[in-house]
Amino acid sequence: MRELLRVAMVGNGFMGAAHSQGWRVAPRFFDLPVQPSMDVLVGRNPQSVQAAAEKWGWRESSTDWREVVERDDIDVVDIVTPGDSHAEIAIAALEAGKHVLCEKPLANSSAEAEGMTRVAEAAAERGIRSMLGFTYRRVPATAFARRLIADGRIGEVRHVRASYLQDWLIDPASPMTWRLQKDRAGSGALGDIGAHAVDLAEYMTGLQLGRVSGVLETFVRQRPIGGSSSGAIAAASSGTPSAEYGEVTVDDVAFFHGRFDSGALGTFEASRMATGRKNALRVEVSGSTGAIAFDLEDLNALEFYDATDAAGEQGFRKIIVTEPEHPWVSAWWPAGHMLGYEHGFANQAKDFVDAIAAGQSPSPSFADGLHVQRVLDAVERSSEGDGAWVEVVGGEG
Amino acid sequence: MRELLRVAMVGNGFMGAAHSQGWRVAPRFFDLPVQPSMDVLVGRNPQSVQAAAEKWGWRESSTDWREVVERDDIDVVDIVTPGDSHAEIAIAALEAGKHVLCEKPLANSSAEAEGMTRVAEAAAERGIRSMLGFTYRRVPATAFARRLIADGRIGEVRHVRASYLQDWLIDPASPMTWRLQKDRAGSGALGDIGAHAVDLAEYMTGLQLGRVSGVLETFVRQRPIGGSSSGAIAAASSGTPSAEYGEVTVDDVAFFHGRFDSGALGTFEASRMATGRKNALRVEVSGSTGAIAFDLEDLNALEFYDATDAAGEQGFRKIIVTEPEHPWVSAWWPAGHMLGYEHGFANQAKDFVDAIAAGQSPSPSFADGLHVQRVLDAVERSSEGDGAWVEVVGGEG
Amino acid sequence: MRELLRVAMVGNGFMGAAHSQGWRVAPRFFDLPVQPSMDVLVGRNPQSVQAAAEKWGWRESSTDWREVVERDDIDVVDIVTPGDSHAEIAIAALEAGKHVLCEKPLANSSAEAEGMTRVAEAAAERGIRSMLGFTYRRVPATAFARRLIADGRIGEVRHVRASYLQDWLIDPASPMTWRLQKDRAGSGALGDIGAHAVDLAEYMTGLQLGRVSGVLETFVRQRPIGGSSSGAIAAASSGTPSAEYGEVTVDDVAFFHGRFDSGALGTFEASRMATGRKNALRVEVSGSTGAIAFDLEDLNALEFYDATDAAGEQGFRKIIVTEPEHPWVSAWWPAGHMLGYEHGFANQAKDFVDAIAAGQSPSPSFADGLHVQRVLDAVERSSEGDGAWVEVVGGEG
Amino acid sequence: MRELLRVAMVGNGFMGAAHSQGWRVAPRFFDLPVQPSMDVLVGRNPQSVQAAAEKWGWRESSTDWREVVERDDIDVVDIVTPGDSHAEIAIAALEAGKHVLCEKPLANSSAEAEGMTRVAEAAAERGIRSMLGFTYRRVPATAFARRLIADGRIGEVRHVRASYLQDWLIDPASPMTWRLQKDRAGSGALGDIGAHAVDLAEYMTGLQLGRVSGVLETFVRQRPIGGSSSGAIAAASSGTPSAEYGEVTVDDVAFFHGRFDSGALGTFEASRMATGRKNALRVEVSGSTGAIAFDLEDLNALEFYDATDAAGEQGFRKIIVTEPEHPWVSAWWPAGHMLGYEHGFANQAKDFVDAIAAGQSPSPSFADGLHVQRVLDAVERSSEGDGAWVEVVGGEG
Incomplete structure (x- = not known):
């Protein structure tokens, strides 16, 4: 037993x-x-x-x-x-x-x-x-991307394009929730989804952000209190009177640039107003000899471009990340059988249990979370200032 | 309790x-x-x-x-x-x-x-x-497709293009298994994956096949016995001597045409030799006022073309089938959070339990399975003959 | 001069x-x-x-x-x-x-x-x-595909999936034209666009069809005479009375299977009723060590799957066929600048002029056209019969 | 005559x-x-x-x-x-x-x-x-996008994501050219391709940038003089000795944010180091009731998301912009026949000739060009400073 x-x-x-x-x-x-x-x-x-x-x-x-x-x-x-x-x-x-x-x-x-x-x-x-x-980090495609990059398959990383786009706030009639109040949620798109973009970009590349410059924006500053959360756009025009409005105190959108410790550059976008995008966490890493592109809305795939392929034969290769060679996959289903959102939680539980049993420190650590928090803080400070570059505290870590 | x-x-x-x-x-x-x-x-x-x-x-x-x-x-x-x-x-x-x-x-x-x-x-x-x-049938996108078609959103169905493509047999060094022996497996690509293409096409359209005409083929007729199942192509040339070969007695590929009872036409393809395709079950239904396209390799999406949209604004619309309006989805995750292969089994268990509790007959029935079996039998008879059209027995049912 | x-x-x-x-x-x-x-x-x-x-x-x-x-x-x-x-x-x-x-x-x-x-x-x-x-044949991507296949990059060709899908006849109110009369047009979808699918499949693979089995169908058998060609579906229901109807005597749709002289199999589909598809000529060739996929609606791209890539790194690679290494391209624009439909006609004129000047026979020859005609004839004979396999006359040629 | x-x-x-x-x-x-x-x-x-x-x-x-x-x-x-x-x-x-x-x-x-x-x-x-x-501006899809937005089909524009990505400089062995010298070329990626991203974003939305904040970077600061322009990465390692190096004085990459006069936000990226991207000018506009996405690498298509479609039926619709309803298209080919890079120049010539004959001012004007130049200047000033927001001179125009 x-x-x-x-x-x-x-x-x-x-x-x-x-x-x-x-x-x-x-x-x-x-x-x-x-x-x-x-x-x-x-x-x-x-x-x-x-x-x-x-x-x-x-x-x-x-x-x-x-x-x-x-x-x-x-x-x-x-x-x-x-x-x-x-x-x-x-x-x-x-x-x-x-x-x-x-x-x-x-x-x-x-x-x-x-x-x-x-x-x-x-x-x-x-x-x-x-x-x-x-x-x-526990989606097989992102872990496989990290492995390819660590193995030097795209050469030196030059720039990273990371975005996390959702659209659940596009309707101004969509009601107030605690997620839109700064005192309870901390921040809006920045902390909720921008944090994922930052962590995933750093995880995949193995690099760490040292400075950022950015802007936060709230497009819809008041929202009805106590409304139904369904608030379809169509319904918005039907004139349901909503007696009271509450103040939205977090960002709908956060756009920022980041400089990694290696000198590589990153662009980051987090939006809850990106109409039509449901859960589009995308990271594209451009290196000196290749590139990697990931999209959470197509989470079983990884695009890989190998610039050392023969001239005329290069192209983004869509790898379906369901082969036994891919991280965690051999425990799941045969090739071509798709995993979903929740598999990351099972993979995470496995790795946590393994680390405990092995007496090792699992990853990501609290220190990793602190670092991301500091990046987000720096973005807020940049945005509250004039958008100029701000150092990530402790970035030299 | x-x-x-x-x-x-x-x-x-x-x-x-x-x-x-x-x-x-x-x-x-x-x-x-x-x-x-x-x-x-x-x-x-x-x-x-x-x-x-x-x-x-x-x-x-x-x-x-x-x-x-x-x-x-x-x-x-x-x-x-x-x-x-x-x-x-x-x-x-x-x-x-x-x-x-x-x-x-x-x-x-x-x-x-x-x-x-x-x-x-x-x-x-x-x-x-x-x-x-x-x-x-329990992938939300396919059930939603059925609903759209039943609601008349694509008009009268004219033709259906269904294919189920895999590639796990492309390597001739890939070993014999019971799945390649007719006495144990019944048939090859036809029964294993072609059956899904037939059932899904019928399910989505609500139509039933009455006649078929087709061809089965086995491209690699002998395979090594007792070899490892990994049998990569690269390894194939390494000259590992495999003393014995067994006879493959099922089809690698089944291509057939079908006539539905409504007069609509279907093309069907099942292949274990479709290089690069891992689990590509695709069904495209062309109707008089619209079209539907589904691909199991992108199972959270459904393509819908509405030919009654304004001229110049028509196009295949990629619906991400993760909204609460979609079948089974409200029990799972928020919009944009992807489901995978196995969710169909949970959805199926739910429907079966519901039917038992309600004292109703669940679907698909054994009769539905018998019908698909008869379609496959007819394809085999057509292929064994000269490829001419063969009636599906009991098709009038 | x-x-x-x-x-x-x-x-x-x-x-x-x-x-x-x-x-x-x-x-x-x-x-x-x-x-x-x-x-x-x-x-x-x-x-x-x-x-x-x-x-x-x-x-x-x-x-x-x-x-x-x-x-x-x-x-x-x-x-x-x-x-x-x-x-x-x-x-x-x-x-x-x-x-x-x-x-x-x-x-x-x-x-x-x-x-x-x-x-x-x-x-x-x-x-x-x-x-x-x-x-x-003069689209750079198709000529490049032929070169890859001829160079053995996908190994032995096993099957070919070719389709040419359009939708300009989906509206029953769309009027009669000479293209729908057999005595003038020869045939319908089969000869008009199916011919392209046959020729392109043979050109890309270097193989020739020897036998076919197929079915033609006309879904809308009567169309208004003298109507406007715009005939939008929306308008159809507006009840414009059209006094007279003419008989459509050609096929709307042609589906057929073909056996190449090498033993490879092909599936072919030609339709003017494929709702939402405008000019979708697609050919996918599955070989023993790779695959090629082309789509005329994305004509500057070629998908190439190399099954000899390392396990876990295989995937369809989207080559943008605008590099100087690609056929005809060096005469046109820099990499990434797209060509269109008509460039094939300029490339064709160039090759014809070159052949004349060099005293060589250009390709495709009239004999190639005769062969395609014979394939189409055989499809018609198969369809007029019971769908059984029919030899392509002169196929041994 | x-x-x-x-x-x-x-x-x-x-x-x-x-x-x-x-x-x-x-x-x-x-x-x-x-x-x-x-x-x-x-x-x-x-x-x-x-x-x-x-x-x-x-x-x-x-x-x-x-x-x-x-x-x-x-x-x-x-x-x-x-x-x-x-x-x-x-x-x-x-x-x-x-x-x-x-x-x-x-x-x-x-x-x-x-x-x-x-x-x-x-x-x-x-x-x-x-x-x-x-x-x-003379690609039918971009002009059609402008029309949809002007017609209010996506509501109020909230943010714009524009990028122009190329990769012809990824190889450090790729030689010096006049395009990499500031005194001759003015700027690098910013002026060459970033200018297109700015103009197209403004053209499609009808908005004008008033402030920007950004960063320019040169990843490869020295390049061989007199080398061949082919400089493949593979060749780079072959050790061809290149006696002399020249200084690259323009940017490889320009990333910036922009605030439109309406309050909408934009993110802009221009890169000649985006490995695998050949000519990827992309603009995505997110509005309060819809979205538009364009990609020059798929220039005959426009993605349109209509958030007023029924719940559960919304999705990005890929419109193939080759219908007679689309700008300039009726003069070209039938639906589904693709246009290429150069058609913009013919469409431009047509519009210029029409304006001259009609005695009207064609568009874009020199003033439009001046405005874009001022945007780029402001980006450079922001980058040379600390990345803070900089007013676009004359923006109130």
């Missing part, structure tokens, strides 16, 4: 469903050294957390995360709450000796993120592991 | 993994009227079936399907063995009063399929449900 | 505009050994042919092709009339010692085509050149 | 070939009110200009542009020399009463461009017309 790794998860929103699927499915496909066990689900509302626990298959539920993270029969704390509570929970869990998987963003501010990172690094010395949930 | 639906699954190969994932995941996303319970996994080899049961999360394992299908504490029998044993198991299970989900093909011959269909129809009168696993 | 090659062109319809552009432009980009001179345009109607001559830049016009093809000051006769007059004009011109470029189809019947081929072959012995206008 | 418009063209490089094709072909497809006549080609080297005149079909050649622009028998001067001579020639021609078509960039500096614009505006009052050659 294999040893158990007893997991408690704090948070029961959309990300809770995704992480639950990761814990549920990983052991059914991968051969794990220890067996994760979905023990406790923690949420604020007793009814809804109990319902979620039953639905998602957690053994018990709780409304008291403080009590849970102290329990002796818990080995891992998985944090999927909104970003403003990450620091408190993660620090408590680490100090209680639990391994921590924390969903991104690491925190809503660099100050919090710094504290978490210090605690995580101290915990690591006691064998306590921590990992940040930049799940798109 | 919800009522349980106690499932036994017979077979522990690749399809067993896929069906297990369906049973495992469906209740975690959908609100099911009764709760499926993964009770018994049945296989031939006691060690491997026990390992699989543990891995996949079945409570117990068995090597005796006859005993299992008779057990009082089993409600559903899910059959994922090779096609030559479907008839025997399904008939026994239905006669024992179990609901049956049978993976395609229904059987390796029309005679067997007829017997199964008769038993299933008799069982239905006693409230026993049976369903065939043409899982690609 | 370079020697002149004095051209007379017979026919002033759409194809006349295309061939005129070829003659006009070729000498401005290519270095030709002799200079084509656009001397006489011949048409039936004196006013319209004179207007066309002035518009297109021909020195003079005439309504008497017989007189023109006898003139001593004409070296080349370019025939762009409908197919039913090709034989008479071409034979007269060849016998008068003129080099002949004849637009496809060579003729409306094999009998005529045979006569033309005999005359052309006799003329060749006297140094008189003849060439058939299968212009899609 | 129609009146002639007698053209002299100054410059016989690559752009001379493109403009010649425009003058040559336009009257053969369009019905022009006056007939352009290709009278004099002017170049520096007597042998090469005479050869080019003969090749391209100009009646005579000259090496003295000053003499030619004064000739009474010349109506139009077409300037296709490098940018540093545009001002002198254009001003002389306008003052001599000639209509002027000037290839972009208008000039190498804003100061020169201002002078030209003043002279052009004064000339316009005397009925002398001037036009700038931003030819990509």
Whole structure:
């Protein structure tokens, strides 16, 4: 009988469903050294957390995360709450000796993120592991891209074009939510999806941003309170009177440039107003002897251009990343059988469990999350200033 | 506490993994009227079936399907063995009063399929449900295509172009397997993947094939016995001596034309020799006022052409089929978050459970599978003859 | 001063505009050994042919092709009339010692085509050149595809998937034209566009069809006479009364299979009812070590799959065929600057002039056109019969 | 007999070939009110200009542009020399009463461009017309995009993503040319291709940039002198010793953000180092009710997303812009027959001739060119500073 790794998860929103699927499915496909066990689900509302626990298959539920993270029969704390509570929970869990998987963003501010990172690094010395949930690193195509670039297949990286485009805010009648309030969400498109673009660009290239210059913008500054979230454009003209409006205090759009430590340049775009784009996280890396292009809306594919192919025969090659040679794939389905959004969560759970069992530090670390947080902070400072270049604090890391 | 639906699954190969994932995941996303319970996994080899049961999360394992299908504490029998044993198991299970989900093909011959269909129809009168696993009907894009066509959005269907292209046999050094032996596999590309093309074309259009004309071909007629399945082309030239060769007795390729009962025409292609195509099941339906195109290699998308759009503004519209308006999607992830191959199995499990609970006949039925079998038989007869048109038996049904 | 090659062109319809552009432009980009001179345009109607001559830049016009093809000051006769007059004009011109470029189809019947081929072959012995206008052989991507295949880059060809899809007849209110009458047009989709699919598949692979099996269909059998050709679908329902209907006597759609002399298989589709497809001539060739895919709607690209690339790195590579290494391209624009439909006519004019100057037989020959005609005849015979395989006459040639 | 418009063209490089094709072909497809006549080609080297005149079909050649622009028998001067001579020639021609078509960039500096614009505006009052050659405005898809946006089909424009990506400089062994020297070329990627991205974004949206913030970079700062231009990457490693290196004084890459006068935001990228991208000018416009995307590498297509389509049926619609409803297309080929790079030059010639005959000011004007020059200047100033936002001079215009 294999040893158990007893997991408690704090948070029961959309990300809770995704992480639950990761814990549920990983052991059914991968051969794990220890067996994760979905023990406790923690949420604020007793009814809804109990319902979620039953639905998602957690053994018990709780409304008291403080009590849970102290329990002796818990080995891992998985944090999927909104970003403003990450620091408190993660620090408590680490100090209680639990391994921590924390969903991104690491925190809503660099100050919090710094504290978490210090605690995580101290915990690591006691064998306590921590990992940040930049799940798109666990899409086989992005990990394969990193491998190709690390192997020198595109030569020296010159520039990176990264964008994460969504369109769920295009309708001005779409209502206010906590995601549009700075005090709760930290930031808007920048922190929510721009963070992914930054992390993925750095992950794929192995480079780190040192300076940024950018602009944030909010196109729709007031939104109806209490409206239905469906708010179709067609309905907008039907004149439903919405008595009250709330102030949108985060960015709809963040555009910025970045200079990597190697001297390479990057352009970054994050938008919730990119009409027609649903979840288009794209990264294109141009190197001296090749290029790589990835698009999350076609996540099983990777485009690879090899400039050392014979003249006249060069072209972007669409590799369907479902072969046994590709990361994680041999555990899944035969070639040509597509993976989806949630497989990243199972791959992530596998790698986290492996690292714990092997006594190694998983990646991305809290320090990686802190770095991304600092990049985003620098973008905000640049935008609040006159758009000039701003150093990423600690960039020399 | 919800009522349980106690499932036994017979077979522990690749399809067993896929069906297990369906049973495992469906209740975690959908609100099911009764709760499926993964009770018994049945296989031939006691060690491997026990390992699989543990891995996949079945409570117990068995090597005796006859005993299992008779057990009082089993409600559903899910059959994922090779096609030559479907008839025997399904008939026994239905006669024992179990609901049956049978993976395609229904059987390796029309005679067997007829017997199964008769038993299933008799069982239905006693409230026993049976369903065939043409899982690609449960991809949201194909079900949405069916809805658009049924709603008249492309007008009268004139022709259908369906192909299922793979390339895993292109290397002549790729070894013999049971899938290449007619006595075990029934047929080659025709039955394995051509069957999907036929069913999906009929499902999407709501039409049925009445006559066919076609050709089967085997390009590589001998393959090494006992070779490794990796058999890369590169390795082929390395001169590994393979002492023995076996005879390939099924088709590598099946090309055929079909006439639907409405008068519409279809072209069908199934190939395991379509170099570079991994799992390319494509169906394009051309109607009098529009068209639909689907490609399994881009399974979250549906192309829709509306010929009633203004002149100059018409074009194939790539709908990303991940909106709450699309079939099954509201249970999964937000818009733009991609589904994969296996989601069809969860959607299928949901629909089967729903039908059982509602006392309704699920679809596709065994009769649907029999019909596809008869189409394939007719293609074989046409190919064995001179390629002339052959009636699909029972097509008037 | 370079020697002149004095051209007379017979026919002033759409194809006349295309061939005129070829003659006009070729000498401005290519270095030709002799200079084509656009001397006489011949048409039936004196006013319209004179207007066309002035518009297109021909020195003079005439309504008497017989007189023109006898003139001593004409070296080349370019025939762009409908197919039913090709034989008479071409034979007269060849016998008068003129080099002949004849637009496809060579003729409306094999009998005529045979006569033309005999005359052309006799003329060749006297140094008189003849060439058939299968212009899609002069798209750089198709010629490059032929070169790759001839160089063995995809290994042994196993199957070919060729289709030519258009949709200009989907609206039943679209009016009768001579193209829909068998006595004038010879055939419908089969001869008009299916011919291109056959020729291009044979050209790219270097193979020849020996047997075919197929079906022709006419979905809209009556069309209004004298209606406007715009006939939008939207308008169809507006109830414009059209007093009279004419009988459509050609095929809307032709689907057929073909066996090449090498044993390779082909599927062919020609349709004027493929809703949403405007000019989609596609050929995909699957070989034992690679594949090639071409699409005329993206004519500057060629997809190439190399199955000898490293495992995990294989994929269809989209080559933009605008590099100096590609056929004809160095005479045109820099890399990445796209060519269009008409460039094939200039490339064709260049090759025809080169062949004349070099005293060599240009390609495709009339014999090539005769062969395609025989393939189409065989498809018609198969369709008129029961769809069984029919030998292509003279296929052993 | 129609009146002639007698053209002299100054410059016989690559752009001379493109403009010649425009003058040559336009009257053969369009019905022009006056007939352009290709009278004099002017170049520096007597042998090469005479050869080019003969090749391209100009009646005579000259090496003295000053003499030619004064000739009474010349109506139009077409300037296709490098940018540093545009001002002198254009001003002389306008003052001599000639209509002027000037290839972009208008000039190498804003100061020169201002002078030209003043002279052009004064000339316009005397009925002398001037036009700038931003030819990509004459691609049917871009003009159709402008029409859709102007018609409100995408609502209010929120952001624009424009990039022009090429890769001809990726190889460090690729040699020095005048295009890489600031004193001759003015700037690098910014002025050469970034200018097109700016103009096209403004043209399609009808908006004008008021402020910019950006960065220029030169990745390869020294290049071999006198090397062959083919410089393949593969050859680079072969160690051919190149004695001397020259300094690259222009940008390889320019990335910038722009604020339009409406408040909309733009991101702009110009690169000659975007490995694998040959001529990828792309503009995506996101509006409140729709979106438009164009890609010059697929120039016959336009992607259009209509957010007022029914929920669940929205998607980017690929319009093949070859229908008679599309700008200029009715003069060319039937639907589905593709146009290429050079058709923009014929469309441009047509519009210029039409404007002259109608006594109207053609578009784009020199003032438009001046504005783009000022945008580029502002980008350079931003990059030379600290990347902060810089006003576009005269932006309030």
